[in-house]
Amino acid sequence: MKVDVIDNTLISEECEFETVLSFFKEKRKFPEYIELYILKIISEQIGIGTNEYFTAEEYLNNLPTCFIKREISSIDEMYGCKSKISYKDKYLSYLLYYLPANIFKIWKPLLDLQTKDLLKAELKILDIGTGPGSVPIGIIEYYKSLANCFNDILFTLNFTLIEKETEFLKIANKLINMIKNQLPANLNVLVEKCIIEDITEDSKYDSLGNFDMVIMSNFITNNEGKNQIYGYDIISNLKNHLLDDGSIIIIEPGDNENCRKLKLMRNEIINNNILDIYSPCIGIWENKTYYDCSCFSMVRSYWELPKIYKFLIKHGLSKGKRKDIPFNYIIYRKDHKKKYEIINNQKNFVKLADIKKYNEKKINVIAMIRTVIYDKHSDNVSIALCDGTCSCDNFNSVWIRVSNSLLIKSGFTIPLISAERIRLRGVEVKLNNNEINLGINPNTKIRIEY
Secondary structure, three states: OEEOOOOOEEEOOHHHHHHHHHHHOOOEEOOHHHHHHHHHHHHHHOOOOOOOOOOHHHHHHHOOHHHHHHHHHHHHHOOOOOOOOOOOOOHHHHHHHHHHHHHHHHHHHHHHHHHOOOOEOEEEEEEEOOOOOHHHHHHHHHHHHHHHHOOOOOEEEEEEEEEOOHHHHHHHHHHHHHHHHHOOOOEEEEEEEEEEOOOOOOOOOOOOOOEEEEEEEOOOOOOOHHHOOOHHHHHHHHHHHEEEEEEEEEEEEOOHHHHHHHHHHHHHHHHOOOOEEEEOOOOOOOOOOOOOOOOOOOEEEEEEOOHHHHHHHHOOOOOOOOOEEEEEEEEEEOOOOOOOOOOOOOOOOOOHHHHHHHOOOEEEEEEEEEEEEEOOOOOEEEEEEEOOOOOHHHHHHEEEEEEHHHHHHOOOOOOOOOOOEEEEEEEEEEEEOOEEEEEOOOOOEEEEOO
16 A cells, blocks of 8 residues: 555555455454543543553443443433433443444445545544544544554544533543554544534634544434534535545434435535535436435444443343444535446446346346345345435335355355445346345356445
8 A cells, every 4th residue: 555645645456455345344343442441431430440450341340330220221211312412411321332333433434435545644634523532533443454554654643523512522532542542653643623612504614724524423313403404504614624635424323214314415415516425325327416315225334242332231221232333424525526437338237227127037237235234143144226226115125135155155255335336247136026136146246346
């Protein structure tokens, strides 16, 4: 891997990109040293002893029973309704439960940019609605993986954090400073500014300068008051503080309602020429300049449950048992770049809108992966597809259902990740009522076009 001297972007050879993809091949493990830092901060906040030699288990077992019960109740009730949430008395609950679940979500947008050599070795980042630091820590962990693999490159991350809750900003700053002690020598991290501000549709950012990335995670949701209503205005105001080759990244929960509202906001931004969409949901057969789709889809991040989760579940927490974390994201840019180029040669492929004409026949398909579902009780994998030609009304019907073993036998070893383009040659169309399955056999050719 090398750094482009003109625009500071990371240029990967094919074998090096395989190294980056390896970050996604296994269930991600939440770093134990971050668990220790979380538990140390919590222990200090509630006034119990800390020790640099404590294990996570020792920290957890030292927590008072009354504190554990109170936090479990708070976590179980958090986000249970659509009204605006108050974080007063919930800072530690969020730190304990939601920060671990959120840090890996930013990895997918970072991968999207890196696949096209658009990720920079030095980044200036504005994180809006920082909370206890989920996005900055997620970026740091991604770049830590890069720094460990490519130790001849100097990486630099410069953060400006905006958050209306003073306590969250204190926690985020403290966590980041603690994590800096665990970083390789070729990764520099700086928190340049911490700004206490409630972002609204009228917010101005004149004193902040311009950024390579502007990121909002869990900020434009049902539970964050008027942010969802004024998301269009908030994003429009941030456009002028994005470098010409920069990205605005929005990450939101993977539930049906928040997904559809995020896509409706995306439609408005694109259709009014505020920004361009880089990924996902870009055209396959033609450039999309107008969006009217608001279908439900999600990306899943797979992980091993951290020790904190296992402890809380053991003590009665009803949440936190999923080994996949669903979310949605959008990357906006203003330089017209897109992750995938348009397919010009269409004659050898069937569009999904026409697929019913080919029942019991073998065809070739190019589509985007809408979602990937691994059956926890079997070896089976379900993959939903989209190529932009189907309407929202009938779109839930195009699936590949195949055993993971068959995928491996077919030579498919690259991880299946939602929002990537997949090319299939020799799949058999099988209609079943309103559902369409594409049958895969050992002779089927499968390629993910990262």
